[in-house]
Amino acid sequence: MTSAQIEIQLIASVVAVACAIPGTFLVLRKMALISDAISHSILPGLVIGFFITHDLSSPLLIILAALSGLVTVILVEFIQKTGLVKEDTAIGLVFPALFSIGIILIAKNANDVHLDVDAVLLGELAFAPFDRLLVDGIDFGPKSLWIIGSILTITVVLLMAFFKELKVSTFDAGLATALGFSPAVLHYGLMSVASVTTVGAFDAVGAILVVALMIAPAATAYLLTNDLKKMLFLSIGFGVLSAISGYWLAHWLDASISGSMTTVLGVLFLLVYLFAPNRGLLSVLYRNKQQRLEVSLLTFLLHLNNHSEVEERHINHLNEHINWQKVRSKSVVDLALKNNMITIDDSIISLTEKGTSFTNKAIDYIITNDDTGIESMKEDFFLFRG
Amino acid sequence: MELQEYFRLVFTDYTLRTITLGTAILGAICGMLGSFAVLRKQSLLGDAISHAALPGIAIAFLITGTKETNVLLLGALISGLIGAFWIRGITRNTHLKSDTALGLILSLFFGFGMLLLTFIQKQPNANQSGLDKFLFGQAATLLARDVWFMAIVTGVCLIILILFWKEFKLLLFDADYTKTLGFNTKFIDILITSFIVLAIVLGLQTVGVVLMSAMLLAPAAAARQWTNSLSVMVILAAIFGALAGVVGTGISASQDNLSTGPVIVLVAAVFVVVSFIFSPSRGLLFRQIRFIQNRKDLQLHKTLAFMYDIAKTHEDKSHPHAIKILNNFHGFTRKSLQKLESKNYIELDGQMWSMTQNGYHFAANLYNQQLSTNND
Structure with missing residues (x-):
């Protein structure tokens, strides 16, 4: 194994862990599709950020993209609160519109934007090790590893600090409110983490794989256990397993890494779906x-x-x-x-x-x-x- | 190209006519079937299925090696159907909820499809370019043949819809009742799901995988705001869809560098926003106006009730009182007094007001709903 290969697997694994944690709560709170919406609607934020900075890895880009993810969540909730349509319709209306705006922005400025919609959707993990973080000429490793690593650290710290609150509000929102935890703060906190994670990960693995990495490991783990802690660890395990085996599958087929990671996740889910001891088909x-x-x-x-x-x-x-x-x-x-x-x-x-x-x-x-x-x-x- | 020139060209230029017709038909069929998806609370089924269709396209290409659109779409149809029924299976047989099932199928199938597409790209003999068009859609690749095909499918769909109208409607609003009446709900359910999948697959070539869900949803969500009747909603949604298709194609053709799919979606989104705001019965604007109206009426009634309390202490109900005594009371203004006068509830005379017989009677029965409705 070359060092680039190790780095790719490391990045993929860290992304998988960072996605699995918010993903577990999204699945439990029946909001799995919000991750799909966020992953699409960060596009206009990215494009606008790119117009301003002309640098794909500037922090402003990440902030703007995460903001447009949050805007999606707020818009969806606003539409839902008017009572004109159901929640799922609200999601389905908001993100294609935002995504279209992103695509049109790119298309209209095709000449001076080196931003490829394919790259946003699919990512290219294979190139991640070549974008190094250099401080004073010293190589500190791949940039995306630092970005996603810090997001993961923040997520883990938040998870440790608010585990009890998250647990209560996920399973009994009424009790959580009665106990004095603000459901809105927890909700938007979780949404912000999901949004930032999506943005941090898209660069490495692409928007679609982020959705897969958030939902699939959590759903697979949910078929195997009812214990929140076990579910978290299981989904992290499934994520890392798919990251590493997905890399080797891609290496063997000479195909997209994120595609093959998703495929491994799919196979894992299928196996558990069929053969899980109590909940399997x-x-x-x-x-x-x-x-x-x-x-x-x-x-x-x-x-x-x-x-x-x-x-x-x-x-x-x-x-x-x-x-x-x-x-x-x-x-x-x-x-x-x-x-x-x-x-x-x-x-x-x-x-x-x-x-x-x-x-x-x-x-x-x-x-x-x-x-x-x-x-x-x-x-x-x-x-x-x- | 200017917009007027575009409209002139629609009737003369072959390509433009084909594309416009194609997007119009697509919008119509999507609006029609989308109404059912929206009402069945399966709005995001379209999103999941359109993503799930991707591996089918890749496998169809791998097996046959042709880029014949119909063959690829057949593959898309099959894998879309597998995705749709797997979603049903997951929600039925496990405790996973439908949002998780949709997200799972969407991302897993799409990821697998991407794996296959990149695999195809690296094949030495691949003339794969053109498979990408299904990702974001290229209305420009529509041929007259494709449009004919779409028209035929739409026709079949319309016939089925009319034939099974009663059943679809029943299942939509009361599934249990449908079952007790002896209808085969499973068959009806499968029929409607299959047609939704078919509509999605038809749209892949034009607007692409990612934006297909909006084509299905937006016209239906807009139409829903204008009516409570299913038949009107379906017709309206079809019209909205077709209009979005035509206008979107027009805008994208009259500008450089504008792909058709996103523009159609944005036009449809504008329809939705307009419907949300301006629909007479459900719209936000009229709802707000009604809200303010009600509040005003309430204030008026409050003033009237206050006056009634004063007036009833007197022998002569229309004994005049000074306006001044209302001053420490909220909810009265010069304007509201005039309004009360115009309704003939009170009479104003300089700085004095007095209740009329009519006003006294109305105020006495203000909180007695039956009487007051009788009097109206």
């Missing part, structure tokens, strides 16, 4: 199937409990009377047999003692909805786990 589908089977089992047991006559309890009667298909009746009967709920005696099904008491308990539960009696049943069945 497969386990959700499995649980649904299991619950359906157990409801059938309960119906079946109740039926047996209600009928003492032999012909109602004949095994072939299942298909006729309860109108289940063969496969389903077979799996229900198998499940009941496995749990020693029933005995089959010459094709006549009868409840065992265990089955009778189970059925009675279930009836009690259904009638009273009092769940102390069914604690022991929870072991065997999904249904009663609520």
Whole structure:
């Protein structure tokens, strides 16, 4: 590995961490799309800043861009407060308009602006190490690493200082207000951090990857845990993992680094979406199937409990009377047999003692909805786990 | 090129006519379907899907190697549909909310698409230039064939819309009721989502991935302000969309260095702002005017109520009183007294005022809504 390669991976990882922290809170507060809006609407701020300074990495540029991100947030909230349209429509109206203004500004001044819309949207991480920070001729490393590093430091300090407040206001805004934390200050604080992070990161990785780095790791982590701290660490982990493996994927394919980082994030999300232990698609589908089977089992047991006559309890009667298909009746009967709920005696099904008491308990539960009696049943069945 | 010259050229110049027609049709279909997206609270679905279409374009190019627009758009359609249904899947099967699902699909698909595009660019045999046009759109590349295609799709869309109008409307406003009536809500839902995706894909070539969502949203959001009826809203949105397309094309053609997509979006944004401010029933301006009006009425009633309190202590209700005694009381001015007089509630005589029979009756029932509405 050359030092440039190490630097690229370092920058990408720092960007990933800096994005994951505000991203987690955005996802939890159902404001994920604000990051998309900000990432697009910083364009006019950037262009105007560039007209003034003619330097792509001047601090004024970053401040102006972050300001236009905040303007987006304020505009969205203003439109939303008028009650004329819903919040999502407000977002969808504001940022394309601001982005269009940015594009037109660039196009009208194409001759003296060396600002490429593609570069803003996509970034070029591969060139980041060549823009060095030189003080008195001494090389202090890549400029973007310093910029995003200081943003990350500020974010971490703010996170440590206001963790409790953020946590309370994210999960219970009413309680937070009652406790005396101003929701507006926290909201705009978070928005400012998101805005500054977006601006700081766009230079290195481009606007779209910022959105991906904010939302995807947090969403992936949210599928795995309910604990805020764990979620933060997991999303940071996913971000860094995608940064490093994304770099090598891009290296191997000779393609855009930010594109391949996003792709890795996508693959990670897909895997977790499918296979997450409790919230994954497969386990959700499995649980649904299991619950359906157990409801059938309960119906079946109740039926047996209600009928003492032999012909109602004949095994072939299942298909006729309860109108289940063969496969389903077979799996229900198998499940009941496995749990020693029933005995089959010459094709006549009868409840065992265990089955009778189970059925009675279930009836009690259904009638009273009092769940102390069914604690022991929870072991065997999904249904009663609520 | 001057604007007048442009309007003359629209009818004579082939390219300009094609582009203008194309953007007008696009605006109309986007406005039509956008109304449904806005009312279904899926405004940002358009943004997500237009980004999600990008990998489809790249894969279609990788597989076929052609730059045939229709083939690329077919790829875009497929990957847009995958994106749209994955969003549904995420919100339905996990506890992630729709904003997260939209943001995820948007950024992940777009990033993957960029990966593919840069991968294609580095291929030795690539004649890939032209794929970029889908990012920001180039209305100038519209051919008469594309416009015909758009017109046909719009026609089909219109027929479906008319055929399923009742179902769409029901689903829009009361999904549960629709279900209990026995309609296949899933099918209707999929049908409308597919058409929204189709409209988005059609627009990619003209306004591009990034700005497509505004094409879908802005005309509908503007139309929403003028009416409460769905059919009127859909028609209005189509007209707004078409107008934005025509005017935007006109402005961008009459100036140098102005790409069509952003100009159309800005024109549509102007429509939205105008509608927000000037719409008679919902607009901010008239709302403010009504607000001030109500406040004035309230002040007037307050003065009247104060006068009533004084007048009712006298035998003769129209006993004159000095205006001076109103002085320590807020909410009365010379003007408001004149207004009360013009309404025939009081009579002014020099420095004195007296209540009329009419005014006394009105003031007595001021806070009795039923009576006062009867009297109106």
